[in-house]
Amino acid sequence: MSLLGVAAAGWLADAYGDSVQSALGYAIGAALVLGAIGLILPSLLRIRPGLTPLAAAGLIVIMIGAVVLSVIYMGVASALIPLLVGILAAFIAYGRSRLAPIRPKGEPSRRVSA
Numbered sequence: 001m002s003l004l005g006v007a008a009a010g011w012l013a014d015a016y017g018d019s020v021q022s023a024l025g026y027a028i029g030a031a032l033v034l035g036a037i038g039l040i041l042p043s044l045l046r047i048r049p050g051l052t053p054l055a056a057a058g059l060i061v062i063m064i065g066a067v068v069l070s071v072i073y074m075g076v077a078s079a080l081i082p083l084l085v086g087i088l089a090a091f092i093a094y095g096r097s098r099l100a101p102i103r104p105k106g107e108p109s110r111r112v113s114a
Helices: 003-015 018-045 051-074 077-099
Strands: none
Touching (some): 018 051, 018 077, 051 077
């Protein structure tokens, strides 16, 4: 279970029981795995590389929740890792959308020959 799932575990178990807690943990884990796949595959295969910044933005949202819940339930020290991952995802989103976007397969490059 991710840090977000662990942080949410206490109040979910109290409020709704273990089944919802487990389901949320699996849903968050699946979202993180799909986000990681979305960061790698579109750029690697050059098929719809514009999805990479969107996957990074989704991971930023998940990491914001992880930071907030980690600070509330486990203290500031446990929020450092999701904060770092969120910052890295923000750099990827900005870099792949503005600084160095990857062109789709079959699109000519914009290289200027000297």
